[in-house]
Amino acid sequence: MPLRRGAGSLLRHTVTPSPGLATPLRPGLAISAAKSTPSRLQSMRLHATPAPRAENIPGDFDPHAITAMDKQTPPKPGADFNVVIVGAGNINFGSDEGPWNHSFRLEHKLGPRLKVVALIDPSAARADAALKVKRESFVLSAYKDTIVYPTFPDFVKNMKPEQKPHAIWVGSPPAFRGREEQGRDLEKALIEAFPDVGIFIEKPVSTGPVDEAFSIAERLKKSGNVVSVGYMLRYLKVVQKMKQILEENNLKVMSTNARYIMAYEHTAKLDWWDKSQSCGPIVEQATHFCDLSRYFGGEVDLDSVMAHSLEHFEPAGHLRKIPVPEEKIPEDERIPRITCATWKYESGAVGSLTHAVALHGFNYSTEIDVYADGYSLRLVDPYNAPVLYMRKPGDDHEEVIRYGNDDPFFSEVSNLIENIEKGPGSAPILSSYEDAVKTYALTWQIRNKSEESVRKMGKKK
Template identity: 25%
Template sequence: MVRLAVAGSGWQGQGHLSTMKDINEIEVVGICDLNDEMLTKAVNKFGVKGFHDYVEMLEETKPDGVIICTPPEVREFLVREAAERGIHCFIEKPPAKNLEMAKKVDEILDRTGVINSVGFMYRYSGAVEKTRELIAGKRVALVRSAMLDGLALRPNWPRWFFDKERSGGPAFDQAIHIFDLSRYLLGEVDRVTGYQDNLVVSKADDFTIEDSFSVTMKYTNGILQSHTHTWSYPGVVTQIEFISDELHLTLDLVKGVVSGKVDEIQVYFESNDDALYRLELEAFAKAIAENNQDVVLSTYKDSIQSLEVALKVVEALETGIKVKI
């Protein structure tokens, strides 16, 4: 049994708590939050002991690992206090607020040698693994990706998502999933350029983000990718399309399906991707139990590359110039 504690009782923290209660190999031993109202709700809902003091939680519960679900600017202290006690760290995306902070966290993880994982759950998708198999050794020339959601149209959605300073906006907070997965499948990004605007939801004092953006990326291997993103679409679409003279595949991350053609042969593969959060947490627990970092598909060190792409996309959108990575 792997004993885990949780830092942060917000939407993501409670999501992981809900997932872990059904995983036999995991015992949740504590949850910490500075917000008394949110902490009380989580404690009552999940029957886990609550703490306002993070270090006190680590000292009293002595977990094997900690699930860190705080905003990205609150990471270095939490990782250091855990890692220096030999407590392994699962860190939600984005891995940090900026590269300077990310490098400090990475140094802590390197020095202490604890198991680490970052919450890029799409890497655990069966459809993604099938896509890797299908494109291996094949030429990919063009990639089209889209992530369409309606967060900005939901009146009850937490307002901090729409504060550019706090959330970073859709490119930093959500599209980083696409940037990470694209790196995982295609290689490293060399440069980006793009545009943003607010044609559906206008900017205001409590809405300082763009509601939509479009970006073009060039990889070091020459692959070109266009990505379209919005938070003002009344539905959910998350897809990546791979195009060349050898293949034409569409990876649908909502449905867990990859379909199309490879060498003129029709392809259709469907996986059960309803449990991606469960799979990433099970992998983290297994890595701890076996003391094997290789079980984890998204390490902190690798996640820094995805963070850099997201930060450079934000820079390109705000400046309107090509940004080299």
């Protein structure tokens, strides 16, 4: 979390949490997917360098740090801070579907210092529309000189010395990054052009083969660039409180149990229902819960993963309120309705995940349980109104922990900028690129194992 201290408060009481006012995170922009088979995962897991200790440092957790944007001390004037934004879509510029909006956080973190020198997007119309909104607002100074380029190489070729970025914010579709293939190797282009610039990259890191994503991780590690990946739930105060409880009590996690139950009737993007476009709900949507599972449970023995799915053609898989013409999607590419997976962590602990496309209305149901000897830690509704229910030795009742003034999106933005300006380690970066690739590998292993199970059942029939 940001290292500033403020006047926030820790509230403990035992009432049922109020429903979140905002709609839970929706699936992101449709992405073009390449079929991916996690090959050589066992050897890569054994040779991957463990995440630095700095990525798991509950000792730095300050429950009173104010991370909500509207509670921040106004940024002070100072030297310009140049940013290149890659992608003019929802994740960088916001939408009515969720709380994401990286540009908004950058504006609140940097204030009048922010200068967006370039916006990279192949759609000039989309980029111009995003800039028009900004230029008609109080942040005009940050965007009045922004130049739109269709590709990153176009920016590099035309950049003036005074436009050199201090940070690059990547929110482009993952189909065009995390690969070795030319045109899908954005990270390679970034570090070759700017080996000393901080980089933020949205999740998932790719849609391509897992082994290529691991290769990109190795390349980034050697480059020395400070890199942060957008698994923002790690930055929640309640999540850091859970890590603190585990460490301070010297607890070993015995089990994690994650549940992501989606409200589907308003998800009207056809591509999201098409695995060839979105990679499917485990890779695209449940990735945050796979990541939280790893964050608490440690590294997963990928060979231990088992998974089953409920498919669209099975009697129990019929959905009455699908808002898209699913018949336009090839049958083999239609998403599963339910996916249930189990695995072993390398520590011996066990993990499980249930993802369901099942609810109507708007509100999702999302929870993760973490069990250790004498302790039950239950995180509920992390996207909207995060609440931690804790049972500990000597007390059969659950203690309820909430925090106000929390914005994990702002925290991940703020912490990367702190590292850029004050040096590595100035604030916790809770998800490195390599760590994010390990989560990506787990999501693909779950998808592949569930599809293998479907094929085996088909043979039996």
